[in-house]
Structures are given as structure tokens and as C-alpha cells.
Amino acid sequence: NRIGIGKIATISGRYYAMDRDKRWDRTKKAYDAIVLGKGVYAHSPMEAIDIAYSKDQTDEFVEPTVILENGKPVATVDAGDSIIFFNFRPDRARQLTRAFIDEVFNHFEREKGYLPVFFVSMTQYDETFENIHVAYKPERLDNTLGEYLSKKGIKQLRIAETEKYAHVTFFFNGGVEEPNEGEERILVPSPKVATYDLKPEMSAYEVTDTVIPKIMSNQYGFILLNFANPDMVGHTGVLNAAIKAIEAIDECLGRIVNAVQSVGGTIIITADHGNAEEMIDPVTKEPQTAHTTNPVPFIVIGEGDIDLRKDGILADIAPTVLDIMKLPIPQEMTGKSLIIGRK
Structure with missing residues (x-):
């Protein structure tokens, strides 16, 4: 009043x-x-x-x-x-x-x-x-992907630079701070610059250099990696920097894909929202710094000739991972595998 x-x-x-x-x-x-x-x-x-x-x-x-x-x-x-x-x-x-x-x-x-x-x-x-x-207060989520893999005795690795470390650990585990049994975590420091358009590659090369020996060791059944660049550099609204960020990620992904294929693994490349793909607002023509609702890629490499469903949602990713790993999908996962056919 x-x-x-x-x-x-x-x-x-x-x-x-x-x-x-x-x-x-x-x-x-x-x-x-x-x-x-x-x-x-x-x-x-x-x-x-x-x-x-x-x-x-x-x-x-x-x-x-x-x-x-x-x-x-x-x-x-x-x-x-x-x-x-x-x-x-x-x-x-x-x-x-x-x-x-x-x-x-x-x-x-x-x-x-x-x-x-x-x-x-x-x-x-x-x-x-x-x-x-x-x-x-947080709700208890049972059988998140990391927890489920841990119960199956599958060793896993989570790796990201500082800006996205919480995403591959706390968020991915359903708001749980403590690692699952058999879950290893690697934090690569983000560069200390005022804004990431000044260093659009961020720490992508360091993350890549760190994860490749881990891949080649063949000791992990599941590795989760987040590249921060498309999001963090996208938020600056600087188009040329975003282009350089994507070029760096393209190079790093190429190296990682080669490493995964060399040990007979499968890799999924995806995102949970858009940003860097739309750097100019189509209406105002001003820099676009926010997330977008555009469709994002879902790419599977190393699983042979497969057909993927086109109308997937984020809840479908964990069941797809388990499908690739030939593991049963727990009842808590309400999504469906995106793989609809194998040739």
C-alpha cells in the first residue's frame, strides 16, 4: 500500500x-x-x-x-x-x-x-x-542419464570450460552437485578476457587437446563435452567473432570425430538452443544477442546407416544414447529414441 x-x-x-x-x-x-x-x-x-x-x-x-x-x-x-x-x-x-x-x-x-x-x-x-x-526446493529426478549409466557400471567423463562446466555436471545430473559413481569431471579454465569476441576460440582448443587422449584411452563408456563458443560469442552480437568461433569449433569437432571413430565409438553432435546462427535481427537489422528458437542439429556419426526422426525434442536424446549403447530405456525417461530405422 x-x-x-x-x-x-x-x-x-x-x-x-x-x-x-x-x-x-x-x-x-x-x-x-x-x-x-x-x-x-x-x-x-x-x-x-x-x-x-x-x-x-x-x-x-x-x-x-x-x-x-x-x-x-x-x-x-x-x-x-x-x-x-x-x-x-x-x-x-x-x-x-x-x-x-x-x-x-x-x-x-x-x-x-x-x-x-x-x-x-x-x-x-x-x-x-x-x-x-x-x-x-528441488524435485528429485530419478534415473537421469548419468545416474542410470552409473548404475550400469559404465564409466563416464564430463568436460567443459568454466562457462559451461555447470551444464555438463550440475544441470545434466538434474540439479545434483555430487558426481555419480564412476563419473570423472574435467574443468578447463575459460580465458580471462573482458568479452569473448576478443578471443572467440575461447578454450576450445584446450578442451579438445584434453579430451582426445581420454577418448583414445578407451576407458569411458560415455563422454559428455560442451563447447561454449557458439553461445558465449553469439551473445556478444559481433558477427565476425561468431564466425571465428564456429570455425574453431569446426576444427575441434573434426579432430574429436576422428578420435572417436578410430576407437570404434559413436558421436552425437547437438545443441539445446540456437544463438550464433542468427546474429542479425531480421526485423531491426541490429545485432541479435539472445537465444533463438530455431531448430538445432542432431547428428550421429559412427552408428552406420540409420534413419532419424525429424520431430525430436530434448527428452529424446537420452533414450537415443541408450539405444545406441544397446541398453534398455528406464520408465522414468518419457522420450523416445530418435533412431527409427537401421539399414
Whole structure:
């Protein structure tokens, strides 16, 4: 009743507030804007966006901006306040959350020190977090692909650079932090550059150099690898950089495919969303930095002459993997194998 539906006090691109690569200097800028009212200043949310756009900053890169009212920040955060964090993706929420909830915090100086606040997260960002209230606790997912393979005694490898490490571990395991039995994990550091258009190959070559000896060892029944480039470089909106990123991935995939085929394995190449394939908005002709809903490839190499269904969904991938591995599909997997015929 006092403030109606509330007021927008700060605006920040996810490059700062949602960093997940331990670039704590970025997190600090977002934190300082929220807590101290320090940053770029604007007199309205629209002016904040206009200022950013005038600097050619797309939404992801909007500098933490403080909205002023009568010459003062609309709001700051102090001890005893309540915070509801609406983000549901753990990987991009953890750093900013820790800046609020950790009593002992060494990643940057908090000018007001530790502020005891009532902090509510939409989902569970990390089961080890303290001083936090979770609105929607995680549901237990049984027989995820990694768990199922582990029960079958199949050794598996998960590998990615920092930007996508959570995707091949925590997310792929249904929100479970702990590795399955027989699950090995390799984290390759992402390059420390301001934006990935400055190094569009990112750490793809290092990931490839690391995984090929693992493939050649023939000790894993399943390897999951994520290349971050098409997504992360795509988000910059820089077309030439995205082209270089795809060229790097093309080279790396060629090496990996050759390695897999040399040991008689099968490789699936796919994605869960588009990005780099549409770098220019078809309507505005401006850089396109967001995910797309375009169909993505699903390529199977090394399985002989097969026919694949055309109308697949993500839930069909795990059953397809098990079909290739000649393993029964558990009842918890509601998808269907994409392989509809073998010649």
C-alpha cells in the first residue's frame, strides 16, 4: 500500500550481475549499485536503457545503473532488509547471492560489511549455502542419464570450460552437485578476457587437446563435452567473432570425430538452443544477442546407416544414447529414441 507495485532502483546487464566465471570485479559493480547506490546514474529506468544504448551497450552489457529520485538513489540495501532473487538458474545466481549471504567473504570488499538480510531464492542455487531461504526446493529426478549409466557400471567423463562446466555436471545430473559413481569431471579454465569476441576460440582448443587422449584411452563408456563458443560469442552480437568461433569449433569437432571413430565409438553432435546462427535481427537489422528458437542439429556419426526422426525434442536424446549403447530405456525417461530405422 505504501509503494504500490514497487520501484525499479537499479538496472544491470547479466555481464555484471550474473557473472559465473569468478570475475568478482563484475559482481562487485552490481552489488555496489544495489547496496550502496554507486554506479552510473539515471533519472528513470528508460533513461538508464537509453544511456546504455547510446554507448552501444546491448542488454547483456548494460553497466550497473542506479536510478535517482530527487537526487538520491531510489533505494539501497541495509541490515534487516528482505531480498527475493527471482532467477531460477543456479550458475548465474551464485556469485551475487554469496555477496549477500556469506558472513565471511573474501572476493571483494563490502563497504557495509556483512548485512544480515532475509534472502529468498526462487530455487536452490547451492545446497551448501547458508543464511538463505529457498522458495521452491528441488524435485528429485530419478534415473537421469548419468545416474542410470552409473548404475550400469559404465564409466563416464564430463568436460567443459568454466562457462559451461555447470551444464555438463550440475544441470545434466538434474540439479545434483555430487558426481555419480564412476563419473570423472574435467574443468578447463575459460580465458580471462573482458568479452569473448576478443578471443572467440575461447578454450576450445584446450578442451579438445584434453579430451582426445581420454577418448583414445578407451576407458569411458560415455563422454559428455560442451563447447561454449557458439553461445558465449553469439551473445556478444559481433558477427565476425561468431564466425571465428564456429570455425574453431569446426576444427575441434573434426579432430574429436576422428578420435572417436578410430576407437570404434559413436558421436552425437547437438545443441539445446540456437544463438550464433542468427546474429542479425531480421526485423531491426541490429545485432541479435539472445537465444533463438530455431531448430538445432542432431547428428550421429559412427552408428552406420540409420534413419532419424525429424520431430525430436530434448527428452529424446537420452533414450537415443541408450539405444545406441544397446541398453534398455528406464520408465522414468518419457522420450523416445530418435533412431527409427537401421539399414
